[in-house]
Structure formats: structure tokens, C-alpha cells
Amino acid sequence: MGFSVEAVVSAVRRAVTRASGWADHEWELVREGPRSPLTHMALDEVLAEEVGPGRRGPTLRFWEWSSPAVILGGFQSVRNEVDLGAAGRHGIEVVRRITGGGAMFVEPGNTVTYSLYAPPSLVAGLSVAESYPFLDDWVLGVLGDLGLNVWYQPLNDIASEGGKIGGAAQKRMGSGAVLHHVTMSYSIDAAKLGEVLRVGREKLSDKGVASAARRVDPLARQTGLAREVVIDRLIAGFRSRFGLVDGPVSAVEEARAGELVASKFATEGWLWRVP
Template structure:
């Protein structure tokens, strides 16, 4: 079977604005042809809430609560709903739309790429399966949600694997239709969402999940990692340029009120 060359970037923890800036900087590099396709693995510090590109910020998020708890708020360039990022491993994949793994439709690409997550979870001892459009469940409970955008002639998909659940805090940060229903909504989410800690009965360190996911993507999608960078901004000129661009986007775009409140 043919191997697909990919860069593997293990960029560690970043704040919300840097994380989204780096995803877009990598998208630009792949679109220009100065980078091969990329798989990036990362975490969030401090915790954050990200809203989808098409969502209204104040309709979805309690900004005062986020400020009170020290939680960043950012808008993604991908669609989907609001997501609370705390104890989780996040991945992003960028490739040209002409790449075989990009699929012929959005639905096909989700199923293709999520196979890497399923294999990574299997390596951790967690059986799981894909359910359309973009979720992965173990048993009947969701452990991974994914979102995608297509721009600049490329596909960018990113998603999460929950290491632990923090549903009560999440509902302090998200707006709910009715305070009377809040307790029921919290219990419904707890019944529908799970984590590696719950499934395995032990805390799963970030590095363990990171290594399993990298191996899962490699095995399931026949990726050949042509360069592994433990921290972006390293020795190669392309990573230094991407680092500068990521920090520029973090300040000028992703943390700007114009971007945050655009809808």
C-alpha cells in the first residue's frame, strides 16, 4: 500500500488564539505548496471555549462567566457548535483537496480521516466507531467531535479526544435556553459524552494519548511522517516562518473583537 508523506507536529499546549492561528498558518503553508500535508497534535492552556464560524458569540457563550473562570473565548474558521476545551487532546489535519484522503465529499472525508482516531483509541484499549456526520462514539457515548473547513484549495479538519469530562463547568460557560432545564441538560450531556478516564478507569496522560493518536493515524491512513517536530518554531526555516505567522494571526485576527463578534 502506498504511503502518504505527512509532517507530524507535536506542538504542546497553547492558548486559544495561538492554537487557531497556527492551524491557519499551516493551512496557508500547505496551500502555497511550501509544506506537505500536516498532522498536528496539541492541547489548550488556559482552557477555552471555541465557537463555530457561523455562530453568534453572545448567543452561545456567557462571556462574564468565561472571564470569571479564566477561560479564553475564540472563534474557529471551521463550522460546528461551541466546544469547551480543557482536559483533551486536539488534532488538526491539513491537506490539498486533491489529496486521496480528502475524499470526494465532506461526508466521505470525515469517515476517512476519523479512521485514524478510531485506530488510536483502539491502541489505548478503547473500542469505538464513527457515526455520521462527524462524531466518534464508544459504546453509545461520544468521545470525539470533529469539524472541517475547505478553503485555499485545502481541507482543514480538527477535532478532540476527551481525556476527562468537565460538564458542570462547561454549562457555567455556555448559555442554555432555560435555567429551569439546566439540570436536565447537564444530565443529558453526561449520559451522552464520555472520556478516556471514564472508559479506562484511570487518568490518561496527554503524552500517552498523543503518541497513540499519532500511531493510529499512521496505521489507519498509511501516513509516513517525514519530519517530526516536538515543538513548532524549531530549527527549520519553514517552522520559524509558520510560528511568526501563527503569532501574527493570534493577535491581529483570532483575539480581535472584529473576528470574535463578527456574527
């Protein structure tokens, strides 16, 4: 984390709180076939809650999408963020996640999305702002190995000379676990995105900071690699740094995710909690 005053203070805080390191844990990998947007929302909550009390080890999960969607941040307004008429014309589902941050537009094959479900000890002694680059430093390393000049743009963006590559969102769960997920653009249908998301106007984020649409520079253009190869390289990079074993979603976790879809994520009350 460098040798600035802030970095030294963080290091001291982590030592005092007896923070754990990445290699202190046995990390599990979940990489499965496509799932519905609603199922992804539910799985994020279920797997994070399983990691908190230790029923599941710390986990890295890569997502595959079965259908296009707009995923709203937990505190965003549906009407402010989405043109519902355009979404309907294009068959795009609108769902809401449990983390904050901005809206995402995804289609099968056009993003690289992953979640980290980490124990609280991994980020002990770090502020929320410090935990974002800390949890994604390995990604910057792998992208650097692929020849990209990338950096972390506070609070939660992965950026390059050509523009934004991706963004992160995070939530500290009641169980103590940290849910941290990232969506990076692999390719982008800019015309469709412009129709569906209301990105052409300044708006207030969940933290009350004015923001506008930012230029995106997708991984397909920057790397020239197939999306599956990019994901393979990310997994290999994580494994070489910290170790990684297969940890598929269990039948119990599947059942709980299905229950959460029905009782929470698919309900009008959840989607329209911020109209």
C-alpha cells in the same frame, strides 16, 4: 470503505479523479508545548495555507493548551453559546475558529485535540460528508486497538456505547488544502462546562439542524490511560499506517501566526462577527 452501493460509487469517483492515498504522501508531525488559544486558531489557518501550494508537507498536529477557553465555530453566536459572566469568573477566554461546527470547552490536560492539513487529492472524489469518517478512520482503528468499541456518528462525531467521545470540524481552504480537526474529551469538568456553555437548551447549528447537549464519555474513563499515553498511541498508530516524520513549525510560520493573531483572531470584529 465497505462494499455498499455508496462505497462503490465513491471508489469509482476517487479513481476517476486520481485521488491519492494516505501512504502516497510524506506526513509531518507537529507536537509542541502549550500555546495560547488564539495562537492555535492562527496556526491552523497558517499551516493549512502552507500545505495547499506545497510549501509544507501534509501534516498531523497535536495541540496543547496553555489556558482554558471556549472555541466557537465560525458561524456561531457568542451570546447564544456562551455565558460571558461565567466565563469571566472562571478566567476562560472566548475565541473563534475558522471552521464550522459547535462550541468546544477546553482546559489544559482535559482534551486530545489534533489537526490534519491535507492536500485536496487525498479527499478527491469524496463528498464533504464522506470525507469526515475517511479522515478519522485511522483514529477509530487506534481507539479500537485500545479496546474501545467506537464508531463514526454522521456528520462529524466519534461515538461509543457510553456516549460521544469527540467531534470534528473541517474547512476547504482557498489554497486547496483541507483543514480537518478533532477534539476528543479526555476528562471533563461537567459543572464548569454547564456554567459556561449554554448547552441546556436546543439551538440551531451552522447547518440549521436543531441539536441539544449530548452525553460525553471521556477517554480517561474508557481507557484508564494517562493522556500523554493516549496521544503517544495515536501518533504510533498513524506512523505505523502511513509513516510520519518530524516537521516543526518554522520561524516563517510562527511569524505569520503572530500577525494573524493581531490582525484577525484577537480582534473584536472577528470574535463578534456573529453576535
